[in-house]
Amino acid sequence: MQQIKIGLIGFGTVGAGLVDSIGKNGDLIAKRCGVLPIITRIADLDIVSDRGVTLPEGVVLDTDAMALIASPDVEVVVELVGGTGAAKQFIEAALKLGKPVVTANKALLATHGEQLFALAKEKGGEIYFEASAGGGIPCIKALREGLIGNRIKEIYAILNGTCNYILSVMESDSRDFEQVLKEAQAAGYAEADPSMDVDGVDTAHKAAILASLVFGQWFTADDVDIDGIRQVTLNDIHYAASLGYKIKLLAIIKERAGRIQLSVNPSLIPRRSMLGHVNGVYNAVWVNGDIVGTTLYYGRGAGREATSSAVLADIIDVALNLRRNCSNRLPAFPIFKQYQGLINKDELLSRFYLRLQVIDQPGMLAIISGILGKYKISIASVTQKEEIGEKASVPMIILTHQAKNRDMRMALNEISQEKCVLGEPVLFHIEDLD
Amino acid sequence: MQQIKIGLIGFGTVGAGLVDSIGKNGDLIAKRCGVLPIITRIADLDIVSDRGVTLPEGVVLDTDAMALIASPDVEVVVELVGGTGAAKQFIEAALKLGKPVVTANKALLATHGEQLFALAKEKGGEIYFEASAGGGIPCIKALREGLIGNRIKEIYAILNGTCNYILSVMESDSRDFEQVLKEAQAAGYAEADPSMDVDGVDTAHKAAILASLVFGQWFTADDVDIDGIRQVTLNDIHYAASLGYKIKLLAIIKERAGRIQLSVNPSLIPRRSMLGHVNGVYNAVWVNGDIVGTTLYYGRGAGREATSSAVLADIIDVALNLRRNCSNRLPAFPIFKQYQGLINKDELLSRFYLRLQVIDQPGMLAIISGILGKYKISIASVTQKEEIGEKASVPMIILTHQAKNRDMRMALNEISQEKCVLGEPVLFHIEDLD
Numbered sequence: 001m002q003q004i005k006i007g008l009i010g011f012g013t014v015g016a017g018l019v020d021s022i023g024k025n026g027d028l029i030a031k032r033c034g035v036l037p038i039i040t041r042i043a044d045l046d047i048v049s050d051r052g053v054t055l056p057e058g059v060v061l062d063t064d065a066m067a068l069i070a071s072p073d074v075e076v077v078v079e080l081v082g083g084t085g086a087a088k089q090f091i092e093a094a095l096k097l098g099k100p101v102v103t104a105n106k107a108l109l110a111t112h113g114e115q116l117f118a119l120a121k122e123k124g125g126e127i128y129f130e131a132s133a134g135g136g137i138p139c140i141k142a143l144r145e146g147l148i149g150n151r152i153k154e155i156y157a158i159l160n161g162t163c164n165y166i167l168s169v170m171e172s173d174s175r176d177f178e179q180v181l182k183e184a185q186a187a188g189y190a191e192a193d194p195s196m197d198v199d200g201v202d203t204a205h206k207a208a209i210l211a212s213l214v215f216g217q218w219f220t221a222d223d224v225d226i227d228g229i230r231q232v233t234l235n236d237i238h239y240a241a242s243l244g245y246k247i248k249l250l251a252i253i254k255e256r257a258g259r260i261q262l263s264v265n266p267s268l269i270p271r272r273s274m275l276g277h278v279n280g281v282y283n284a285v286w287v288n289g290d291i292v293g294t295t296l297y298y299g300r301g302a303g304r305e306a307t308s309s310a311v312l313a314d315i316i317d318v319a320l321n322l323r324r325n326c327s328n329r330l331p332a333f334p335i336f337k338q339y340q341g342l343i344n345k346d347e348l349l350s351r352f353y354l355r356l357q358v359i360d361q362p363g364m365l366a367i368i369s370g371i372l373g374k375y376k377i378s379i380a381s382v383t384q385k386e387e388i389g390e391k392a393s394v395p396m397i398i399l400t401h402q403a404k405n406r407d408m409r410m411a412l413n414e415i416s417q418e419k420c421v422l423g424e425p426v427l428f429h430i431e432d433l434d
Numbered sequence: 435m436q437q438i439k440i441g442l443i444g445f446g447t448v449g450a451g452l453v454d455s456i457g458k459n460g461d462l463i464a465k466r467c468g469v470l471p472i473i474t475r476i477a478d479l480d481i482v483s484d485r486g487v488t489l490p491e492g493v494v495l496d497t498d499a500m501a502l503i504a505s506p507d508v509e510v511v512v513e514l515v516g517g518t519g520a521a522k523q524f525i526e527a528a529l530k531l532g533k534p535v536v537t538a539n540k541a542l543l544a545t546h547g548e549q550l551f552a553l554a555k556e557k558g559g560e561i562y563f564e565a566s567a568g569g570g571i572p573c574i575k576a577l578r579e580g581l582i583g584n585r586i587k588e589i590y591a592i593l594n595g596t597c598n599y600i601l602s603v604m605e606s607d608s609r610d611f612e613q614v615l616k617e618a619q620a621a622g623y624a625e626a627d628p629s630m631d632v633d634g635v636d637t638a639h640k641a642a643i644l645a646s647l648v649f650g651q652w653f654t655a656d657d658v659d660i661d662g663i664r665q666v667t668l669n670d671i672h673y674a675a676s677l678g679y680k681i682k683l684l685a686i687i688k689e690r691a692g693r694i695q696l697s698v699n700p701s702l703i704p705r706r707s708m709l710g711h712v713n714g715v716y717n718a719v720w721v722n723g724d725i726v727g728t729t730l731y732y733g734r735g736a737g738r739e740a741t742s743s744a745v746l747a748d749i750i751d752v753a754l755n756l757r758r759n760c761s762n763r764l765p766a767f768p769i770f771k772q773y774q775g776l777i778n779k780d781e782l783l784s785r786f787y788l789r790l791q792v793i794d795q796p797g798m799l800a801i802i803s804g805i806l807g808k809y810k811i812s813i814a815s816v817t818q819k820e821e822i823g824e825k826a827s828v829p830m831i832i833l834t835h836q837a838k839n840r841d842m843r844m845a846l847n848e849i850s851q852e853k854c855v856l857g858e859p860v861l862f863h864i865e866d867l868d
Contacts, residue, residue, distance in 0.1 A: 021725050025583055031650065031770040032582055130580070136726040138580025146564070146572025148466055149459055149746030216465065274732060277711050291455050292570040292733060292743035298708060299729035309726035312583030326760035336465040 002035045004319035007074030009065045009090050010081040011044035014104060014131075016051035017304035018078065018311055023054060029312070035319045037312070040073040069093045076318045078311060079103040084111050091116060095125040100327070102314040104131035104307055110205035114218040117333050126321065126328055128314035133159060133206035136306030137299035138313060139285045143214055145330065150289030152214040155253040156269075156433060159206040161281035161301040162190045162197035163229050163249040167266075168279040171237045171246070177230065189281060199228035200249060200264040207251035210285070211262055215255065216336045225263040225345055232266045236355060236426060239397045240268050243381070245353075246276045250431060259343040268353050268430040274298075275433060286433065346406035351380070351430035354398040356415065357422045360391065364420055368396065371418075375411040377403040393422050399430065436469045438753035441508030443499045443524050444515040445478035448538060448565075450485035451738035452512065452745055457488060463746070469753045471746070474507040503527045510752045512745060513537040518545050525550060529559040534761070536748040538565035538741055541655075544639035548652040551767050560755065560762055562748035567593060567640035570740025571733035572747060573719045577648055579764065584723030586648040589687040590703075590867060593640040595715035595735040596624045596631040597663050597683040601700075602713040605671045605680070611664065623715065633662035634683060634698040641685035644719070645696050649689065650770045659697040659779055666700045670789060670860060673831045674702050677815070679787075680710045684865060693777040702787050702864040708732075709867060720867065780840035785814070785864035788832040790849065791856045792818075794825065798854055802830065805852075809845040811837040827856050833864065 006022075008015055022029075022037050030036035039056050043065040055061065060073075069077055069090060077094040079101060081087040087105050094101050095116070103109070109116070109132055120127050130140045134157070143152070158164050162184065169180045181198065184190035196202045204224040211219045229249050240247050245268035254261040269276050274296050278284040283301030288294050300306035321327045358364045369379055378401040385395045400408070408427065416425050440456075442449055456463075456471050464470035473490050477499040489495065494507075503511055503524060511528040513535060515521040521539050528535050529550070537543070543550070543566055554561050564574045568591070577586070592598050596618065603614045615632065618624035630636045638658040645653045663683050674681050679702035688695040703710050708730050712718040717735030722728050734740035755761045792798045803813055812835040819829045834842070842861065850859050 021583055025585060025725065028585060029583055032768050033764055034768075137729055138576045141575060141580045142572045142731075145751070146575045146747050147743065148750050149455055149463055149743050151459060151462060272711070274708070274711055277706070277708055289743065291459065291739045291746070293740060295571055295731070295733035297576075297729070297731060300727050305725045306727060309581065309583050309723065312725070313580050316582050317579070320760075320763050324760035324763045326754075326758035326763065329754050329758045329760065329763070330467055334466050334468075 001030055002323050003038050004035050004315065004322065005038055005040045005073055005075045006078055006315060007041045007068040007071065007076070008039055008078045008080065009043045009068060010079065011042050011046070011051060012080065013304045014307045014311070015042070015044070015080045016053045017308035018080070019055065020053045021305070021308040021312055023056065029316060033316055033320060035316065035323055037315055037319065041068045041071055043068045065090050066093060069097065069099065074099070075322060076100050076102060076315060078315065079105060082107070084108050088112055092119060095119045095123050098123045098125050100126040100128070100318045100322070102128045102311055102318060104311060106132040106202065106205040106209060110208040110221045113209065113212060113333070124327060126318060127332060128318055129209070130314045131307045131310035133209050134283050134285055134297065135161070135299065135301035135303065136309045137283060137285065137297045138310065139297040140213065141313070142297055143210065143287065147287065147289050147292060150291045153255055153288045153290060155210055155214065155251070155285060155287050156275060156431060157207070157210070157251040157285040158248055158275060158278050158283050159251050159301060160197055160203045160249060161283060162194065163203070164278065164283070165189050165281045166198070167229060167232065167237070167247060167249065170234055171241065174234060176234050177232060198230055200226040203249060203251050203264045207253055207262060207264055211253045211260065212333060214253070215260060215339055216334055217339060218335065219262060223262050223342055227265045229266050231426065235395065236428070239355065239383070240353065241271070243383070243399065244271050245269060245430070246271050247428065248275065252431065255339065256343060258340050260339050260341070261343045261348060265429050268428055269433055273433050346404065348405040349402050350405070351402055351432065352400045352408055353428040353430055354400065355426040356396045357393050358396050359420045359422070360394045361420065364396065367418060367420060368398070368415060371414050372400070372411050375407040377407055377411055435464055436757050437472050438469050438749065438756065439472055439474045439507055439509045440512055440749060441475045441502040441505065441510070442473055442512045442514065443477045443502060444513065445476050445480070445485060446514065447738045448741045448745070449476070449478070449514045450487045451742035452514070453489065454487045455739070455742040455746055457490065463750060467750055467754060469750065469757055471749055471753065475502045475505055477502045499524050500527060503531065503533065508533070509756060510534050510536060510749060512749065513539060516541070518542050522546060526553060529553045529557050532557045532559050534560040534562070534752045534756070536562045536745055536752060538745060540566040540636065540639040540643060544642040544655045547643065547646060547767070558761060560752060561766060562751055563643070564748045565741045565744035567643050568717050568719055568731065569595070569733065569735035569737065570743045571717060571719065571731045571735070572744065573731040574647065575747070576731055577644065577721065581721065581723050581726060584725045587689055587722045587724060589644055589648065589685070589719060589721050590709060590865060591641070591644070591685040591719040592682055592709060592712050592717050593685050593735060594631055594637045594683060595717060596628065597637070598712065598717070599623050599715045600632070601663060601666065601671070601681060601683065604668055605675065608668060610668050611666060632664055634660040637683060637685050637698045641687055641696060641698055645687045645694065646767060648687070649694060649773055650768055651773060652769065653696060657696050657776055661699045663700050665860065669829065670862070673789065673817070674787065675705070677817070677833065678705050679703060679864070680705050681862065682709065686865065689773065690777060692774050694773050694775070695777045695782060699863050702862055703867055707867050780838065782839040783836050785836055785866065786834045786842055787862040787864055788834065789860040790830045791827050792830050793854045793856065794828045795854070798830065801852060801854060802832070802849060805848050806834070806845050809841040811841055811845055
């Protein structure tokens with residue numbers, strides 16, 4: 001039986017999950033592909049804590065990642081450290097030795113991907129990264145191999161389990177963002193500092209990776225127009241529901257007339273769409289290819305087990321390439337600039353959800369619709385909510401037809417200066433997924 | 435630029451779609467993987483009809499499939515003839531020459547897969563078959579590679595677009611099976627002889643392929659317990675809807691205590707589940723892996739373009755294996771008998787939906803529940819429908835808790851002999867997908 005010798009850097013939750021998964025299913029994997037995965041070395045700053053997993057016999061556990069990388073007992077380096085600091089040095093060191101790398105590190109790839117893949121190419125190494133977007137869902141393999149014959153027109157994706165959990169529970173339990181966030185933190189579904197998740201940064205990292213992959217040119221998180229979910233209120237979720245929509249934090253990756261849209265926004269999507277039914281910590285990637293049409297990939301977007309599953313698949317791809325002498329069988333990020341860069345944010349077209357708090361007097365709609373009309377923004381529906389009890393102001397919800405971002409922002413600016421409009425207007429995109 | 439020379443046998447709808455797709459995206463594919471796909475020969479009995487596609491320059495179009503297979507200008511044979519007759523001879527001829535084969539032929543693989551893959555192994559050839567189940571969805575790649583680290587516990591899948599279209603339209607338009615079938619035939623969504631689809635045979639072929647793949651032992655369509663959708667009435671669809679369910683033709687592939695369940699049944703599934711939202715001609719494959727948990731793959735299950743997309747992905751896999759000298763990099767159907775065969779059909783456990791037409795008199799429920807109780811079948815809910823106008827009989831719908839198939843059949847036999855029960859009872863499985 002052939003083997004593949006694995007060096008694991010980062011013995012945290014996912015690292016322990018990987019050790020567990022290989023212990024459990026290593027023999028099955030060997031039967032399936034003819035190569036037995038064996039962890040020979042593990043490096044972590046903490047070599048004391050009990051991870052609750054049985055270490056494979058003979059494994060070396062120490063704090064010396066560089067020794068692990070250089071060891072002849074390590075053929076593939078699995079980087080599960082995360083972040084853009086030490087992890088980058090580890091990956092560079094491995095690639096410089098021509099060793100293949102498997103990583104789940106979306107922040108690193110979305111920031112330094114171009115440089116790392118160039119180094120891999122130069123040294124004949126490989127980087128596999130299935131776990132960097134969509135967790136356990138084999139969506140990178142689907143995009144890179146399964147849909148290789150397709151020009152990808154658009155991807156809409158739910159890529160952050162924490163945000164999707166918070167938005168789902170806000171709706172199902174009718175509770176506020178802050179309450180649900182606190183509970184999610186207590187339950188371990190959200191970090192103590194939740195900003196990477198709830199401000200959309202993590203989703204933007206993943207979006208940049210998927211966009212680079214399908215469009216064949218490098219994008220970083222800086223290219224992504226990002227809005228998080230902090231401004232989504234329970235009221236908005238309920239209003240959206242009554243109009244047939246759900247609010248999801250959506251990564252939007254589109255090609256239009258040779259330019260690329262890359263954004264992460266809380267967006268209204270049809271309740272009855274497949275993406276509308278993705279709840280809790282689940283992720284999903286909706287892909288429209290010019291030949292295959294619409295496809296969707298769904299599963300757990302994070303967590304010990306799901307991430308291990310993706311890392312394992314990558315390890316086996318690397319193992320087969322090594323044992324069959326076909327490293328770089330399929331180029332990871334073939335770059336062929338065929339698009340003319342990003343769509344100017346001002347020029348982005350979409351439908352909009354607009355919520356205003358207006359004084360409860362006649363003539364309010366005439367004022368608002370007048371301003372929208374001035375900017376050629378056409379109204380699809382208006383709902384004025386009755387409030388219980390006598391109140392001086394009421395919410396007005398407007399759904400628009402397609403409009404330019406710039407026109408909408410200018411109209412909004414003018415609307416918010418009207419005396420009859422109280423507080424800040426709330427604006428979300430609507431994506432009809434058609 | 436490296437090339438891969440393709441011989442296409444079968445120039446029907448999908449064959450023409452493949453020619454079109456390569457014409458459209460061949461250059462893009464070459465940029466992505468470094469190998470340009472080129473169709474050099476096409477064989478079909480009909481070389482006269484206009485398929486509405488531009489043939490690549492220099493392509494040989496004739497009726498001689500065997501000459502195509504033997505030609506030095508053909509490196510990979512794409513079989514799109516279908517059926518278990520000539521197609522088998524073509525594939526065998528190609529494999530005997532050691533040439534790799536790409537096929538969409540589920541009937542052939544579900545019948546003679548064992549023999550064909552043995553021949554491929556003997557001669558060093560390969561068979562790729564992504565399009566044989568799930569159409570354009572790269573679900574075979576997901577199961578074979580993306581989830582290679584997982585022991586698959588169960589698969590629930592909607593694998594026949596015709597059946598799913600008919601059931602979807604019956605519900606959305608409140609029309610009978612026969613009416614919708616006729617319309618589907620007129621629109622080209624169903625064959626003139628629809629039995630392969632509506633009687634569940636096509637789904638069983640695909641289920642056998644998926645089961646063989648994930649469990650590592652051969653199953654044929656004969657191993658599948660098959661029921662089609664002809665007995666699904668509009669009333670059943672409505673009753674199921676009122677109880678929170680949809681009726682779908684489901685392929686069920688499960689491992690329980692070392693034995694395998696393989697069945698194709700019209701089944702009630704929760705309306706709110708992801709599979710419950712798969713409508714029209716779409717297919718979806720719900721997979722539960724022991725590490726990754728639940729994942730789902732969704733897309734068009736048939737048709738010119740979707741099938742071409744899957745065939746193209748296979749061609750590129752073969753091309754990379756050839757050009758990088760790593761044929762059989764990953765064994766297609768590694769066989770390692772680890773299960774003790776099929777679960778005896780009598781022993782199958784599931785919940786049931788039972789519809790009876792009973793005389794509208796007091797005491798009916800006592801009689802029915804008495805018989806069910808005798809066979810230790812526990813009732814989860816009962817609904818007795820009021821009929822408009824005075825009728826002598828009314829429908830009674832019973833949902834049971836888990837029960838053995840044999841017990842249910844025996845109870846049903848006894849129930850149908852009661853004088854108060856009119857006509858044939860209707861029985862469907864309930865799958866809660868949890």
